[in-house]
Amino acid sequence: xxxxxxxxxxxxxxxxxxxxxxxxxxxxxxxxxxxxxxxxxxxxxxxxxxxxxxxxxxxxxxxxxxxxxxxxxxxxxxxxxxxxxxxxxxxxxxxxxxxxxxxxxxxxxxxxxxxxxxxxxxxxxxxxxxxxxxxxxxxxxxxxxxxxxxxxxxxxxxxxxxxxxxxxxxxxxxxxxxxxxxxxxxxxxxxxxxxxxxxxxxxxxxxxxxxxxxxxxxxxxxxxxxxxxxxxxxxxxxxxxxxxxxxxxxxxxxxxxxxxxxxxxxxxxxxxxxxxxxxxxxxxxxxxxxxxxxxxxxxxxxxx
Amino acid sequence: xxxxxxxxxxxxxxxxxxxxxxxxxxxxxxxxxxxxxxxxxxxxxxxxxxxxxxxxxxxxxxxxxxxxxxxxxxxxxxxxxxxxxxxxxxxxxxxxxxxxxxxxxxxxxxxxxxxxxxxxxxxxxxxxxxxxxxxxxxxxxxxxxxxxxxxxxxxxxxxxxxxxxxxxxxxxxxxxxxxxxxxxxxxxxxxxxxxxxxxxxxxxxxxxxxxxxxxxxxxxxxxxxxxxxxxxxxxxxxxxxxxxxxxxxxxxxxxxxxxxxxxxxxxxxxxxxxxxxxxxxxxxxxxxxxxxxxxxxxxxxxxx
Amino acid sequence: xxxxxxxxxxxxxxxxxxxxxxxxxxxxxxxxxxxxxxxxxxxxxxxxxxxxxxxxxxxxxxxxxxxxxxxxxxxxxxxxxxxxxxxxxxxxxxxxxxxxxxxxxxxxxxxxxxxxxxxxxxxxxxxxxxxxxxxxxxxxxxxxxxxxxxxxxxxxxxxxxxxxxxxxxxxxxxxxxxxxxxxxxxxxxxxxxxxxxxxxxxxxxxxxxxxxxxxxxxxxxxxxxxxxxxxxxxxxxxxxxxxxxxxxxxxxxxxxxxxxxxxxxxxxxxxxxxxxxxxxxxxxxxxxxxxxxxxxxxxxxxxx
Numbered sequence: 001x002x003x004x005x006x007x008x009x010x011x012x013x014x015x016x017x018x019x020x021x022x023x024x025x026x027x028x029x030x031x032x033x034x035x036x037x038x039x040x041x042x043x044x045x046x047x048x049x050x051x052x053x054x055x056x057x058x059x060x061x062x063x064x065x066x067x068x069x070x071x072x073x074x075x076x077x078x079x080x081x082x083x084x085x086x087x088x089x090x091x092x093x094x095x096x097x098x099x100x101x102x103x104x105x106x107x108x109x110x111x112x113x114x115x116x117x118x119x120x121x122x123x124x125x126x127x128x129x130x131x132x133x134x135x136x137x138x139x140x141x142x143x144x145x146x147x148x149x150x151x152x153x154x155x156x157x158x159x160x161x162x163x164x165x166x167x168x169x170x171x172x173x174x175x176x177x178x179x180x181x182x183x184x185x186x187x188x189x190x191x192x193x194x195x196x197x198x199x200x201x202x203x204x205x206x207x208x209x210x211x212x213x214x215x216x217x218x219x220x221x222x223x224x225x226x227x228x229x230x231x232x233x234x235x236x237x238x239x240x241x242x243x244x245x246x247x248x249x250x251x252x253x254x255x256x257x258x259x260x261x262x263x264x265x266x267x268x269x270x271x272x273x274x275x276x277x278x279x280x281x282x283x284x285x286x287x288x289x290x291x292x293x294x295x296x297x298x299x300x301x302x303x304x
Numbered sequence: 305x306x307x308x309x310x311x312x313x314x315x316x317x318x319x320x321x322x323x324x325x326x327x328x329x330x331x332x333x334x335x336x337x338x339x340x341x342x343x344x345x346x347x348x349x350x351x352x353x354x355x356x357x358x359x360x361x362x363x364x365x366x367x368x369x370x371x372x373x374x375x376x377x378x379x380x381x382x383x384x385x386x387x388x389x390x391x392x393x394x395x396x397x398x399x400x401x402x403x404x405x406x407x408x409x410x411x412x413x414x415x416x417x418x419x420x421x422x423x424x425x426x427x428x429x430x431x432x433x434x435x436x437x438x439x440x441x442x443x444x445x446x447x448x449x450x451x452x453x454x455x456x457x458x459x460x461x462x463x464x465x466x467x468x469x470x471x472x473x474x475x476x477x478x479x480x481x482x483x484x485x486x487x488x489x490x491x492x493x494x495x496x497x498x499x500x501x502x503x504x505x506x507x508x509x510x511x512x513x514x515x516x517x518x519x520x521x522x523x524x525x526x527x528x529x530x531x532x533x534x535x536x537x538x539x540x541x542x543x544x545x546x547x548x549x550x551x552x553x554x555x556x557x558x559x560x561x562x563x564x565x566x567x568x569x570x571x572x573x574x575x576x577x578x579x580x581x582x583x584x585x586x587x588x589x590x591x592x593x594x595x596x597x598x599x600x601x602x603x604x605x606x607x608x
Numbered sequence: 609x610x611x612x613x614x615x616x617x618x619x620x621x622x623x624x625x626x627x628x629x630x631x632x633x634x635x636x637x638x639x640x641x642x643x644x645x646x647x648x649x650x651x652x653x654x655x656x657x658x659x660x661x662x663x664x665x666x667x668x669x670x671x672x673x674x675x676x677x678x679x680x681x682x683x684x685x686x687x688x689x690x691x692x693x694x695x696x697x698x699x700x701x702x703x704x705x706x707x708x709x710x711x712x713x714x715x716x717x718x719x720x721x722x723x724x725x726x727x728x729x730x731x732x733x734x735x736x737x738x739x740x741x742x743x744x745x746x747x748x749x750x751x752x753x754x755x756x757x758x759x760x761x762x763x764x765x766x767x768x769x770x771x772x773x774x775x776x777x778x779x780x781x782x783x784x785x786x787x788x789x790x791x792x793x794x795x796x797x798x799x800x801x802x803x804x805x806x807x808x809x810x811x812x813x814x815x816x817x818x819x820x821x822x823x824x825x826x827x828x829x830x831x832x833x834x835x836x837x838x839x840x841x842x843x844x845x846x847x848x849x850x851x852x853x854x855x856x857x858x859x860x861x862x863x864x865x866x867x868x869x870x871x872x873x874x875x876x877x878x879x880x881x882x883x884x885x886x887x888x889x890x891x892x893x894x895x896x897x898x899x900x901x902x903x904x905x906x907x908x909x910x911x912x
Contacts, residue, residue: 038672040688047692064342080344084351100865154878257404270458368646384648388655561708574762
């Protein structure tokens with residue numbers, strides 16, 4: 001009788017743990033691609049994942065990465081990964097080199113997130129911000145959807161989504177992914193934010209294009225180093241490949257509503273980095289500002 | 305021994321209820337924003353929600369609200385909320401006044417739905433159709449993602465999504481949200497549908513832009529009051545700020561297929577409100593019809 | 609005491625099976641429409657489904673089918689359905705004939721997938737590739753959301769989504785859908801891929817529009833019949849309604865990276881069908897290639 005009860009208890013424990021999130025896996029997979037949502041590619045990836053385990057929770061980061069734009073894929077990951085629970089598995093498929101010898105990898109960040117991607121620069125920003133704890137090359141002999149060996153062009157579905165689903169659901173462990181690599185992913189070079197005397201220099205990695213806000217990579221800390229605080233007036237110069245595109249004096253304010261409608265402002269965006277905007281307007285469109293490695297910004301504090 | 309069995313039963317009951325939907329919460333959160341899906345903002349909101357509870361079920365209403373268009377946010381909520389189960393928690397972030405003193409609120413409708421939004425007019429139409437049962441101001445001292453106190457600009461992630469996830473998962477109850485307010489949200493004024501003698505007047509709140517159909521706020525009941533039924537011919541006049549833009553005689557029919565391809569018709573849309581369309585064509589584009597508070601429609605029954 | 613334990617065991621078994629996926633249903637519903645994601649229509653469909661059972665897992669195929677384009681709806685289903693687990697329920701609402709007498713049906717494929725759609729040609733390609741095992745007409749007297757009888761225009765929400773949710777959650781079985789029909793759906797006629805001597809002829813059913821790649825319906829098998837293998841040079845002619853639009857000599861290669869940037873190539877797409885592309889360019893835009901029943905492609909092997 002006692003043995004029977006003991007077995008019941010074991011069963012209960014198994015059931016309970018089956019329910020509990022956070023034991024080893026979160027069973028969460030988040031997808032990012034440059035496929036768009038007009039065809040069935042993203043849905044096929046999710047179907048493959050559901051075929052591995054219907055208990056998975058599938059989400060999207062974005063599928064509107066401009067085609068082949070590895071830099072933007074890297075940026076969107078850095079912007080988003082930290083807000084998901086540790087143990088979440090990300091799949092990022094922006095893969096101009098599909099079929100060539102770029103390595104398919106699973107990177108484990110120091111924060112415990114997993115990122116499955118071709119190693120083509122997509123990990124550049126995450127590697128600097130979160131740090132890569134370890135990285136493995138996906139062994140396609142064991143981690144590939146059965147029946148897909150003849151297909152050369154949809155690794156996103158047959159290798160990346162399949163491996164993500166197996167890892168997130170606990171069918172395989174990180175160690176089963178494949179060969180342990182040196183945790184040094186391919187890196188894209190870009191201008192770092194720096195302080196030079198009384199001025200800050202930085203890069204415009206991305207536009208908040210829905211609103212036309214200009215985001216920089218200059219962090220709050222550098223602003224503080226220069227003693228910049230809310231209410232200060234800043235001289236802002238924006239250059240493309242050295243050529244001056246915009247120059248203006250803007251207040252550094254906590255919120256858009258602190259200036260009149262249509263007026264420019266500097267603020268900290270949701271990543272706590274210096275940004276430039278028009279209140280209820282499109283700064284980037286009005287002044288012809290773009291983003292990328294060749295766009296630079298320079299900031300000097302004028303007065304209070 | 306009996307005690308042991310009793311405890312087992314308790315455990316079972318806990319497990320069973322943990323599984324059962326609809327006990328207090330549906331664990332459903334539905335997101336609406338004007339962020340678009342090109343960047344990581346919506347995904348970050350969902351990541352924060354998953355960090356609260358991986359048992360939540362997260363859905364989207366739309367993220368394509370035109371930037372700052374509170375009226376359209378209000379309209380989309382009215383169109384959609386009633387079709388979700390009572391207890392569903394909605395997050396609507398169209399927030400031109402972010403950082404100013406507009407109140408972050410949770411409104412509970414008379415139908416038992418929860419809507420989390422800045423109180424800036426977004427609740428206008430829901431307040432009239434479903435009715436607001438009670439409303440609380442979110443106390444950001446207790447209902448804010450830890451570590452987000454320095455961020456001024458992404459309330460959607462740090463306050464609204466976080467609070468929605470905690471409310472939907474049962475971590476907090478409605479009473480824990482914050483101060484009980486007078487259940488009178490900020491209202492946007494707009495033309496109500498009325499009957500004046502033999503004519504109906506109303507507003508064009510929105511276009512069904514995918515197809516170019518023109519939707520009005522004139523309900524089925526007003527049509528019945530005037531004795532309008534399928535097969536009747538209607539004189540329709542559409543004005544912008546009083547200026548006549550369209551005039552035509554259209555049949556009131558049950559379905560698009562009741563008129564020839566390319567012909568105009570009046571019908572009841574899925575909200576059971578009078579609408580105007582071309583069968584397999586774009587009425588709004590052909591006749592230059594828009595939507596908003598300054599667009600009016602007038603309908604007279606001509607004949608059978 | 610034994611009886612008590614026995615009942616506990618029964619309870620445990622019920623709980624455990626409640627958890628196990630794949631008992632009769634996968635509880636998965638996948639939605640496809642031509643509604644777009646700008647309004648609340650898709651969300652209302654999902655709300656209705658959640659009202660049937662919060663245990664359902666809801667996904668999207670695409671909602672960007674061009675309005676009324678039944679052919680593309682058929683194509684997206686064929687591209688995607690096989691990658692989802694058997695038992696998955698699909699809802700496809702591209703319905704120019706809504707309200708006319710086209711039949712609302714549930715088709716069960718030979719692979720065990722269910723497709724709920726107006727029978728208007730949407731099943732054309734799935735019927736040829738997967739095969740229809742059986743088909744039933746939805747009895748709207750029993751399978752319609754209560755309170756929706758007055759609405760003529762949103763079958764997607766009130767009949768299709770509602771029935772899908774009930775079928776996927778086990779509230780009804782396939783036999784409860786309605787009258788058993790002859791399993792012969794309405795078919796759209798289109799050019800089949802054929803071999804004529806030393807040449808292959810086929811159709812361009814769709815463009816991979818995100819990248820501008822041209823997809824054909826010529827399968828790998830036909831290429832093998834002609835002895836075409838990687839490294840071969842192919843003469844490709846593309847015609848619209850007989851008129852020559854493109855002629856060129858292209859290598860047949862395993863991956864895009866096998867040719868220089870900007871150069872054209874032939875490859876097998878993820879459906880293992882012959883396709884034409886520019887490496888990191890837009891073939892369809894550069895040469896003005898479209899898709900549809902009137903677009904033809906002809907391929908001859910030139911040399912190794």
